[in-house]
Amino acid sequence: MDKNAKIFIAGHRGMVGSAIARRLAAAGYTNLITRTHAELDLIDQTVVTQFLEHEKPDYIFLAAAKVGGIHANNTYRAEFIYQNLMIEANIVHAAWKAGVQRLLFLGSSCIYPRDCPQPIKEEYLLTGPLEQTNEPYAIAKIVGIKLCENYNRQYGTQYVSAMPTNLYGPNDNYDLNTSHVLPALIRKAHEAKVRGDKELVVWGSGKPMREFLYVDDMADACIFLMEQNISEGLFNVGTAEDVTIREVAETVMSVVGFDGEIVFDASKPDGTPRKLLNVDRMRELGWQAKTSLRDGIAKSYADFLTKSAE
Template sequence: MNSSRRMAIRPMTTTNNLPLDKDARIYVAGHRGMVGSAIERRLVAAGYSNVLARSHDELDLTNQADVFAFLREERPDFIFLAAGRVGGIHANNTYRADFIYRNLMIEANVIHGAWLAGVRRLLFIGSSCIYPRQCPQPIHEDYLLSGPLEKTNEPYALAKIAGVKLCESYNAQYGTSYFSVMATNLYGPNDNYDPDNSHVLPSLIRKAHDAKVTGSHELVVWGSGAPRREFLYVDDMADACVFLMERGLGDGLVNVGTGADLTIRELAEMVMDVVGFEGAIRFDSAKPDGTPRKLLNVDRMTEMGWQAKTGLREGIAKAYQDYLQRFGSPR
């Protein structure tokens, strides 16, 4: 791919006639997940008094009839669509049908149901994995669909790309104000620490903690340690989402990240330092590396006046405290 290639970015439209009032009805889809719960915390802290939420037991977002009925009855003014099936390389590559089916169904039901219910504005949350595997770095929003995807998470990426295009298409045909936010790798409170299905950073936190308390002399890390990744603390992501919704952005795609990355080896060393594990790192080269590098260009957010506040080491320390509170203190 020619790294000098860059298409013009179409500016987001604004809908300043649609204010995000403190008493507006705001539905957070996926409020029990890491991102959704952070958005709910951010909204409550900012004084929004009418936040709607339903657990999976109360509302299965893959059930079209139930989603449509809920949105017709509740008539939210604004929606944060943070629900979806997520996981690391192993989960994405193993449960490929689950990842594409559940994410397609959720976003199609919520977006179409939002239009039917007259929802004024919707923010769809995706992931940086929507961009091509061999993408020029840092990754601009206009690189979408410019090359092949990473094979290990292709079904999930295709589902998220479909969500972006759903928002664009409903805006074009029906004049809605639905826009998309693509996040870099997220971590923080309420993360998934499952050793097989979690993302790399929470997986490293759990592995380092387990190695420390069991007296192991090594930390096993998937792959070569060479890929570079960018990480954003989830409360910063929530702040960015509320910031964008409050600005009244009505169309388009915007990246949210820190603008800085590091190798997986460097990340593992930082996690070990935070956790207090002093053993050695052993890289399991039989496991896949995934995309060589994913660093987002965040110029659009910077130009709008938003930047991430939480440094990586500080965020890892907060995430480790969350892990200890949920799964037990060190032995």
């Protein structure tokens, strides 16, 4: 990418979008285009089309999405499928109409079947039933991948899809009603420490295996794919290492400094039993994650403390 190229970051206030913006700015890219939701409603096809026709960016990072953890995904099912479908369809279609050749679509590892062979390869997409608790979101993300794939086939665009594993880091969502597991654990452990509690309640059995990727590493991967001129395809992005929910809870407690006991709430769902990505495609291109889980959690806790003090 040319350092003066016009780059639109959709979702620049979110965790991934803000990380991409930080990384691009640090690398010397000077022509970044961003819009808040108040300035540009990505669910409105007309305004998205007008915006991209006017701006005509050289590159688009499509990081905008409605996201959440198990509770949010399972409760607001209609919102998750509708809003994500509209955002990606509007941007991909309007990008093509505006002559934008390069776009990177951010997906999610929940696109893969619930009971996938492990580690999960990209070709396992659409080979089995999805996890029911987040099926609407997963279907929307699958549609995003297929939009990119088929616009490439019909119109010769160069739209690529990156599938991150579970992300965490600065600008994460720490709302216990809508957050993912790791930021929720950070908040729970911090508040338990402040209250002087003896226990930390964790949803489910603690047995599911999860892979976690620090968001700045994800941003690096996205920019890497664009800079390497990768023109199409689906790429898993992760660390190739996973831990149990119990283990991640113990690491969070250690970082936060809470020395109570873990109590598992078996009445709450576990979700997918295991979800480890095969990242051979990215490694063959020459990219791999750099941030260890403990270091990433420490950085995330510092971010949480900063947000809490505001």
